[in-house]
Amino acid sequence: MAPPDDFVVTPYEVKGRIDYQRLREMFGTQDLTPELLARLHQVAGGDLPPLLSRGVYYSHRDLGLLLDQYQKGSPFFLYSGRGPSGPLHTSHLVSFDLCRWLQKTLGVSMYIQITDDEKFWARSGLTREQTAYWGMENLYDILALGFDPKRTHVFFDSKSIAALYPLAIRVARKIPYSTVKAVFGFEPSTNIGLVFYTALQTVPCFWPSWAEDRAVPCLIPCGIDQDPHFRVTRDIAESLGYPKPSLIHSQMLPGLLGENAMSTTGDREDNALFLNDSAATVDRKVRGAFTGGRATVEEQRRLGATPEICSVWALWRTRFAKDDQEFASVTRDCRSGALLCGECKGRVLERIHAFYATHAEARIKVQDWAESTIVTEAPKPI
Amino acid sequence: MAPPDDFVVTPYEVKGRIDYQRLREMFGTQDLTPELLARLHQVAGGDLPPLLSRGVYYSHRDLGLLLDQYQKGSPFFLYSGRGPSGPLHTSHLVSFDLCRWLQKTLGVSMYIQITDDEKFWARSGLTREQTAYWGMENLYDILALGFDPKRTHVFFDSKSIAALYPLAIRVARKIPYSTVKAVFGFEPSTNIGLVFYTALQTVPCFWPSWAEDRAVPCLIPCGIDQDPHFRVTRDIAESLGYPKPSLIHSQMLPGLLGENAMSTTGDREDNALFLNDSAATVDRKVRGAFTGGRATVEEQRRLGATPEICSVWALWRTRFAKDDQEFASVTRDCRSGALLCGECKGRVLERIHAFYATHAEARIKVQDWAESTIVTEAPKPI
Numbered sequence A, B: 001m002a003p004p005d006d007f008v009v010t011p012y013e014v015k016g017r018i019d020y021q022r023l024r025e026m027f028g029t030q031d032l033t034p035e036l037l038a039r040l041h042q043v044a045g046g047d048l049p050p051l052l053s054r055g056v057y058y059s060h061r062d063l064g065l066l067l068d069q070y071q072k073g074s075p076f077f078l079y080s081g082r083g084p085s086g087p088l089h090t091s092h093l094v095s096f097d098l099c100r101w102l103q104k105t106l107g108v109s110m111y112i113q114i115t116d117d118e119k120f121w122a123r124s125g126l127t128r129e130q131t132a133y134w135g136m137e138n139l140y141d142i143l144a145l146g147f148d149p150k151r152t153h154v155f156f157d158s159k160s161i162a163a164l165y166p167l168a169i170r171v172a173r174k175i176p177y178s179t180v181k182a183v184f185g186f187e188p189s190t191n192i193g194l195v196f197y198t199a200l201q202t203v204p205c206f207w208p209s210w211a212e213d214r215a216v217p218c219l220i221p222c223g224i225d226q227d228p229h230f231r232v233t234r235d236i237a238e239s240l241g242y243p244k245p246s247l248i249h250s251q252m253l254p255g256l257l258g259e260n261a262m263s264t265t266g267d268r269e270d271n272a273l274f275l276n277d278s279a280a281t282v283d284r285k286v287r288g289a290f291t292g293g294r295a296t297v298e299e300q301r302r303l304g305a306t307p308e309i310c311s312v313w314a315l316w317r318t319r320f321a322k323d324d325q326e327f328a329s330v331t332r333d334c335r336s337g338a339l340l341c342g343e344c345k346g347r348v349l350e351r352i353h354a355f356y357a358t359h360a361e362a363r364i365k366v367q368d369w370a371e372s373t374i375v376t377e378a379p380k381p382i
Helices: A020-027 A034-043 A063-071 A090-106 A116-122 A128-143 A157-173 A177-184 A192-212 A224-240 A279-287 A297-303 A311-320 A324-336 A341-366 B020-027 B034-043 B063-071 B090-106 B116-122 B128-143 B157-173 B177-184 B192-212 B224-240 B279-287 B297-303 B311-320 B324-336 B341-366
Strands: A008-010 A013-015 A057-061 A077-082 A110-114 A152-156 A218-223 A246-250 B008-010 B013-015 B057-061 B077-082 B110-114 B152-156 B218-223 B246-250
Touching: A008 A224, A020 A057, A020 A224, A034 A063, A057 A224, A063 A246, A077 A090, A077 A128, A077 A192, A090 A110, A090 A218, A090 A246, A090 A311, A110 A128, A110 A192, A116 A128, A116 A157, A116 A192, A116 B157, A128 A152, A128 A341, A128 B157, A152 A157, A152 A192, A157 A192, A157 A224, A157 B116, A157 B128, A157 B157, A157 B192, A177 A192, A177 A224, A177 B192, A192 A218, A192 A224, A192 B157, A192 B177, A192 B192, A218 A224, A224 A246, A279 A341, A311 A324, A311 A341, A324 A341, B008 B224, B020 B057, B020 B224, B034 B063, B057 B224, B063 B246, B077 B090, B077 B128, B077 B192, B090 B110, B090 B218, B090 B246, B090 B311, B110 B128, B110 B192, B116 B128, B116 B157, B116 B192, B128 B152, B128 B341, B152 B157, B152 B192, B157 B192, B157 B224, B177 B192, B177 B224, B192 B218, B192 B224, B218 B224, B224 B246, B279 B341, B311 B324, B311 B341, B324 B341
Parallel strands: A077 A110, A077 A218, A110 A152, A218 A246, B077 B110, B077 B218, B110 B152, B218 B246
Antiparallel strands: A008 A013, A057 A246, B008 B013, B057 B246
16 A cells, blocks of 8 residues: 655645655646757757756646647747735746746747735635735736736736636636535635636636637646646636646745745745845845755765755755856755855855845836736627 | 425525415515505605515515615615526516616616626526627616616626626625535536625625715515525625615516416426517417416306416516506406406406517617616726
8 A cells, every 4th residue: 555645735735745756646747858848948949947957847738739839830828827915935936937938038928817816715814905915016026027018918816807707707617616626625614706716717728719719829837736726727628619728837946944835824934035025134034044954064064965955955946046057066066065054045145135136126117017917808798 | 393395495496386474484584564565655655566565575684674774864775686598578577677666766776787697607508698698688678667877787797797806806705615505505516607606696785885985775676586695695794894785575476387486497488478579479378378267167257266376367466457456356356257367368468568569669769878887897996
């Protein structure tokens, strides 16, 4: 008998130490193979962003099919989203970083969904004013990563409902309660907003096809924990006459406190670097972060440290190493004991502060045009 | 042990021979007493419409409280709706007739909800094109009864969702799945649209209070079968800071085929008079209608007929007797055997044809302004 899984991953809960390969098998997704990465590399003109070259994205559904269609002249659009429960932290950028790179490299359209309704339904501690406020704040941060205003479209649920609802009506009829209960683990006490919600999260996958009256392929970069939402989407796509969205899944980044995922739910503010943290707070959090170091300097010099369990190494890996060469040298020096944790933290902090400064400037500029990206009208009445 | 109830009444099912007093007790609503009717009579300036004077409306929730507030200078608004599954039939007019009378007599505002989303979710045989089409057709028929364009506001769900959704988000968080399962008898196979729907049906009850930032009382005339929807509404009203809506409930009218309710679901077209029936069809349906008559003319002359079980008497009662005096004489002559069914049908047909002719003219005129009554914007963003 197989040992019971000691982790749980749903869109509403991440618990235990995740075995990512096992999770991929449980979810029934495909391995992001070196062959597929090589195809992406070729399509992108000989370039791959760190999130792909360093294995943060590790799983997919129908990415090969999407690339086939792209190479035959049928470009896809990107879809990602955010549940605005508070400020963004750096691990939230994983899907948007990949999207921005794909948009820049391939010139494709991007659809961003801000689920201020869902977060209100999912978190009883949040007010509507809060989810609406964080929705706009988060949107500024996302757009400031470098999205193209002309090719970026935002579904801000409470503001965009007229654009989403006609299609949501059709989607919702396809999804029985028993499906969402099984997929999301809903209880009798779950409110009917959250029960309905997956219909709205499905709509953007089909929206361009609906608007343009032709099959427009969709690629969704997301954390593997969000896969269940889109499994439901994929199951009903064909019966509605739309293509199944393709997905590319990332692992969850470890939190600064050594947690499995950079979640800050439940008073764990020090587990993540918020984009609105002050420089002093960022310093304090990184200096106190969990690492893969040894108990003493002497021991670490002798035995080396363990990057794979280190939350600071995860920062280098996902965003802050300037290239693969630097990332390789940080990893090697960590493992050999040449690079001690204090020095490593100091070096990564320089990069983080530089990013925060650039980001703050970009964030001010996007506020001029952010509102104009919000879609408020349906392309057709029904 | 009490005998098991041999009837079922929910918003989605009416089955068996209904014991209306027993149903009222099961639902926990209040009796529409002669004292309350006398108060209404007084408030309305010495007038009562047939639907009230002839007992079609027989039950209520908090009508006395509503009249107290009205007499203290706080006018209520009316709210009724229609699920557009096909053409309207005459029994659908019961709630709108009372609303029109109240609007005309008291000058109050009317909110009409057209639930083209809900009907699509509730009836797998209907397409979205059909529910949207019937939504507008039904709206023309309703407005043609004589509603005041300046005081009448329509929530046509698929067109009005931007106006409804911000409030629906708040309402939906208050309603757990277990509540709608218990109240509506939902199954695991029920789609998530229908599960969510009661939130949208609740919104109009609170909408004017939300828009005007003060407690605006609401009166809902509806069939007793719709009470469960608003029981949910009443349960959550205070926690959202809105007044509980008052209700006044009608009995279901018997169908022409002698059914308990004038439902035409499942190929029973001859059970009702559709407003788009031709004169010849109306003739045929009424001539073939179930009555309370006897097996032979001789027997009927001798023993009289039974108006209470007669579908034609129900037509006189609800709409087609020109006043209470005529209604009393039809009832008396039926019971005595003086009025035979053939003659009675001929007389009521004259009235029906006259109504259809007037209605057709009015219906053409409302099409000029019907669209302008549809509310498409929220009064505030959240």
